[in-house]
Amino acid sequence: MSGLLFGAIVFTLACQVTAMALCLLRLVRGPSAQDRVLAMDLICTIAMLVLLVLAIRYGSTMYFDAALLIAVSGFISSAAMAKFLLRGEVIE
């Protein structure tokens, strides 16, 4: 791993962690419940992107499976929460 790639990875990780912190602030502050769901969804997606960047950092393809798992669980949880807010039930 050269210095160029290492610097880019560190910069990207710093940006992603900052974005997650901003989303966490919105999650805590968010006036309505759907704001919190949106922020949680974005946090899940950014966590998935962090795992992809870490895959490049450590040169291992095992991180892809974890990223896919986070994407699936994030989608299911946000869809279930949005459905609950919309209908009062998850499965009718």
Added chain:
Amino acid sequence: MSTPLALWIELPVALLLVASGVFTLAAGVGVLRFKSFFMRMHPPALAFSLSAWCVTLATILYFSAREGALSLHAWLIIIFLAMTVPVTTTLLARTELFRRRTRGDAEVPAPLSRMVAVVPPEAAAAEPHDAGSGA
């Protein structure tokens, strides 16, 4: 670590990574700073599409160059995101509409279908007349 890669393969990977970091940061700032929920729904699309595409392309490029063969595992993630993100976004937008209508917010447009919730006063006034003329 395996053998170091050539500069012409590392440069695009680094550029894609930096671009994705900037887009993700923009999405985070937008989610925090925009005023209303419908405005706040837009910045995450930046992370869902542009930033995810940049990271995925960088990953594909890096692992393809490293293993000497085309490595397309990361496409799965992009395909999955493209399928699931519209569902979540639509559900959240409908949730916001529904909850603001039930709260009686005047800024929200009235529902098109009469089955759903709040009927505006003029439609409620017009309905018995229609039913009478129909019968």
